Amino acid sequence: MTEGQRQAHAFRNKLVDNLVADGTVRTQPVEHALRTVPRHQFAPEATLAQAYADEAVVTKVDQHGLAISSVSAPQIIAMMLELLDVHPGHRILEIGSGGYNAALLRELVGDNGHVTTLDIDQDVVNRATQYLPAAGYPDVRVLRADGEYGAPDGAPYDRIIVTVGAADIPPTWIHQLTPDGRIVVPLRLRNLTRAIAFDRRGDHLAGDGYGPCGFVPMQGAGEDREQLVLLAGREVGLRLDGGMRVDAPALRAALAHTGADIWTGVTVGQQEPFDDLELHLSTTLPGFCRLAAQKSAFDSGLVNASWRTASPAVVDGDSFAYRMRPRPVGEDHTSYEFGVRGHGPRGVELAERFAEQIRTWNERQRGGPGARITAYPADTPDSHLPEGFVIDKPHTRVTISWP
Template identity: 55%
Template sequence: MTSDSASDAAALRNQMVDTILESRAALNRSLSGHVEAVMRKVPRHAFLPGLALKDAYAQDAPVMKRDDDGVVISSVTAPKIMAGMLHQLDIEPGHRVLEIGSGGYNAAMLRELVGPDGEVTTIDIDQDVINRARTCLATAGYADVRALCADGEVGAKEYAPFDRIIVTVDSWDIPPAWVEQLAEDGRLVVPFRVLGLTRSIAFERTRDRLVSGSYELCGFVPMQGAGARGLKVVRLQEKDVYLRVDRKHDFDAESLRAALKQPRVEAWSGVTARRGELMDEQDLWLATVEDEFCILKATQEAIAQGLVHPSWRVATPALVQGGSFAYRAFPRAVDEKQTTFEFGVYAHGPDAEEVANRFAEHLRVWDRDHRQGPGARFEVYPADTPDDHLTQGRVVNKRHTRVTISWP
């Protein structure tokens, strides 16, 4: 690299970090000085060979590999998400860290954060990913990161215990190996999928369970191997409108398709938000209180045709009740300058009015009781924990664990 392009890279990197700081500040979130410093230092482009410099420093997650169906199975994590997770990890010099899901970029930042007395092990289920990560790490001067091919489900027992474990792949469960390999006062940061929603959650061990501290919105490629757990899709209209539902649900797709052909019912909640405000907490609340919660997705064409008008076409919270469903409507402006918007609900089907009103009431309760609160608390217990040992709240049973979600 010439000195010109090295300084271009440094400038782009600083711009990338400035954007991250601004977007976190807008959400009232800080970024630790150590994380900021390593993000300004580690050459992200060295882990994205072949990509133009400006693309390497964009706020994207460049795709590294797709499966035979075109689904993304490996990417270099978006810088904003990585920053948040590293902040949550709270690494100290000398820590031993395990990363599950490799690429090299994050492992290099971990290497910087743990310093000369620490140790970083990164594992990936895909040998190609490990080969690429090793090459990029060596080129960028981080050859002392241990990169191994293994299923994250089993961790890396021979190098445990770890002061910190960071998982960079969507995880439906927390396998016993992660808890066993975590040091007594260790911390696990994982993109945990509960009730169909993924949040990067920082867990600490408290007696018999893991208890959440902070959590942040995130999105990751799906877990492969022993911990893989796909989602079900219920198509409401060819490939244009569908519901992403938990595998335990057995919704009547035929009736729901018929429902979409019926005129919609509306219910407006009176709850408002400023333009650009994130609604991830409201989504989590809806998922907690409604068993038949799911996510509605639609193409731009479906919206243009007026089939649906969801709040966000990529992922809008929805509820199903028999042959009826409701989803959060595209918010309507309540002032002339269009700075404040009201949340509402659109529903279809024989029980549309009932589901829409129930949904709108959930929005009001969230606004009144939880919007300004500390948010949800996640606790993860071993699968054999009896009911009377669990914290009160919504209980979600997984393969290895029982998870409670409460709203203090």
């Protein structure tokens, strides 16, 4: 082993140790694959420390400087591989390539399995075609194709993994699965993306676990980007799902006036995850969206949002509300209280509605088993859908319910 290889090995093991310790890696095969595949060989532009940091390595940006391809962050990759539940001998399709995840999949399926990875971008295909054999994975099939249509010549697949942000689930993905196949897809649910594991049940999909994630957006036939409506120069904006329309001038006027703050009495511990709160809000608040703000807007006091790029928010006509940065409570400041700020003529009313849903989540869903998610073909009548909140998309009707 050369000194470089020894260093890479040490970085890699440290990264995987952390993913095991924080519970992201739960099974031995996924752990073994992550300890084996040389991630740095799929990101040669990065230093070893960057390649083995728990962050995505951006490999291509568009004309506006926005990332359109990356080697995904290890934590998200590991979480999705655990959801995918790969077995030796499986046939797998990966949509959105680069090589690294395809190599991990090849480790998981073994010599009797098969991996096809495809990408819409020839530069990415070239990278995967070059890096996979160099890293010891010459039999992974690399294709240039629009993932919207899958890869019919290799179907059916036991597993499909989508590694690019999807606004919908095209029927080809369901039809190219084996009858008991599973797909893991980062699906946008009203401006909130969750990597969801779905099992095929005939013509529809039944969810079995999910986790928070962020991905570069889908290009090609399935492209359906979110919109950004600016409220104060480029400092503050609302991120909206594709078809949503808002009264931007009225909302700008609303932000220009001081907001009304409402504290909920619901607290959260410092390290406690609360991803399901966002999912609950997105399925119970009509007009759900997210607020993004630059640091200058925080510094000047224009906004006091929970996060820089994606604080849950809600719009109703000329008013909007968003979740504030939680305030510390108690003497030791180890827990924080959720609050909501409303702007506009009905800002208080909207903030109250928002706060009420935070309390409902706290009473009914917090710490529970999570949401049950399904996806049915778009022509499924209401009477055939399971109970729950329905999100209608061009190809599918997604239902979300809470046990």
